[in-house]
Amino acid sequence: MTPMRCAILMTLALLAGCKGKDSPAPGVQGDPERGKMVLTQYACHACHVIPGIAGSEVYVGRPLDGLARRKYIAGQLPATQANLVRWIRDPQSVDPETAMPAMGVTERDALDISAYLLSQ
Numbered sequence: 001m002t003p004m005r006c007a008i009l010m011t012l013a014l015l016a017g018c019k020g021k022d023s024p025a026p027g028v029q030g031d032p033e034r035g036k037m038v039l040t041q042y043a044c045h046a047c048h049v050i051p052g053i054a055g056s057e058v059y060v061g062r063p064l065d066g067l068a069r070r071k072y073i074a075g076q077l078p079a080t081q082a083n084l085v086r087w088i089r090d091p092q093s094v095d096p097e098t099a100m101p102a103m104g105v106t107e108r109d110a111l112d113i114s115a116y117l118l119s120q
């Protein structure tokens with residue numbers, strides 16, 4: 001391979017890498033675009049600062065950014081997508097004392113919301 005060709009390929013690889021912010025990591029299920037829409041319907045941003053969602057600066061819960069890089073959800077659940085869905089649907093099943101309410105989020109909505117959060 002010529003050095004020029006190599007440089008072009010490396011640039012393409014870098015560009016592909018940068019795209020990552022809006023597309024979920026490999027293996028993440030669900031529809032992040034739909035998730036972004038439904039999480040505003042559940043008013044998650046009434047308690048959380050969420051990347052890409054305009055709203056007041058609220059810190060009842062922690063900002064929901066960088067979840068894909070976290071090790072734990074709410075300080076105790078390993079940060080897998082399945083656990084994120086579980087937390088969103090029923091936080092009390094993880095921590096009976098938590099201030100986050102269960103809001104009757106459906107399985108599909110929770111999956112799509114988690115896909116959005118994992119892509120931020």
Ligand code: HEC
Nearest residue numbers: 042043044047060061062072073074075088098099100113
């Ligand atoms: C009434 C306020 C409130 C609402 C509404 C709310 N949350 Fe929370 N949320 C919290 C609090 C408080 C915590 C911290 C819980 C803990 O650590 O025990 C939390 C924690 C979380 C966490 C774990 C964050 C971390 O840093 O580990 C996620 C993920 C989350 N919420 C997602 C959501 C989603 C998605 C919605 C909408 C479906 C939502 N929350 C709605 C209050 C809220």
